[in-house]
Each structure stands twice: as C-alpha cells, then as structure tokens.
Amino acid sequence: MxxxxxxxxxxxxxxxxxxxxxxxxxxxxxxxxxxxxxxxxxxxYHTGVVIMGQITLIEYDGTATVLDIEAGKSLMQLAIDHGVSGIDGDCGGECACGTCHVIVDGAWLAATGQPNDEEARMLEMVPEGTASSRLACQIQLSDAMDGMVVHLPEFQM
Structure with missing residues (x-):
C-alpha cells in the first residue's frame, strides 16, 4: 500500500x-x-454490512425515508428493519400475503426484475395495484438500485 x-x-x-x-x-x-x-x-461498517447505495421509500402521506441498500436483503426486510410503516410483511417474505405491496417508480422497474408467477398471482389481488406494482419481499436489493424510488400504497391486503 x-x-x-x-x-x-x-x-x-x-x-x-x-x-x-x-x-x-x-x-x-x-x-x-x-x-x-x-x-x-x-x-x-464494523458490523460487516455492505452498503451499495440508497433507496427512497415514499409513504402514502408523502413522508420520504432514505435507506442504505444492504447486500443480501430484500426490500421488505430492509424496510421492516428500519421501521418503515406501510410494509407489514405478515408472511415473513414468503410471497404469500401481499402485505408488502410497493409501487416502483417507472424508471426503476427494470432494475427489480420481472415478477415470477407466484408473485404475479398475489399482485392480482392487492388493492391499488398498478403496472409497476411489486411485492417488496421479492425484490432482492442490488447496487443497480442505487437511487431507486419506491412508493407505498395507502392500504395493504
């Protein structure tokens, strides 16, 4: 060195x-x-957590929360770990409840990948679903999401 x-x-x-x-x-x-x-x-950090950028979560009332993207976590787990209201994750991230529904800003939808069949079926049942709806438990965080904006709907299932 x-x-x-x-x-x-x-x-x-x-x-x-x-x-x-x-x-x-x-x-x-x-x-x-x-x-x-x-x-x-x-x-x-001394905890061994690798930070790959930041994501902004915008709650229905307009409250914005900026979180560091932590390697190896889903968006749902990151939000729950940081006490973001509006993401419940009742099934623990098993894609079985729809209580972690989020709406990804259009420009960032490609970075999250395509929903699999199981997630697509769950998304058909969520209130306030849109073409850019995803389940936060199915979004694995990566450095490609640095700067991503995600909106939380008013209601979860």
Missing part, C-alpha cells in the same frame, strides 16, 4: 457510521479494533 493511501486510511480512524454513510466511505474494522475508512462507492 502506498504511503499516501496508508496515511489517508489512518486519518479516518474511528469513522462514525453516520459520517461514513454521508461521504460514502468504505470502512474496515481491523483485528485491533481500529475502524479504517477510504473513499469508495460501498461502505463496510
């Missing part, structure tokens, strides 16, 4: 999580407990 890069890493010891999120740093906890950070599009 070059001296400049090494010094930059040392200058960001003990980077706080909020600071890392704000500036998009990559943070790595060393064996000694030091938290190193450097400029990077992803962030690894």
């Amino acid at each position: 070059g001296l400049q890069r090494h010094n930059r890493l040392l200058m960001t010891l003990y980077c706080q999580q909020e600071t890392c999120k704000q500036y998009g740093y990559m943070s790595i906890m060393s064996k000694e407990g030091w938290l190193f950070s450097s400029a990077s599009p992803a962030t690894v």
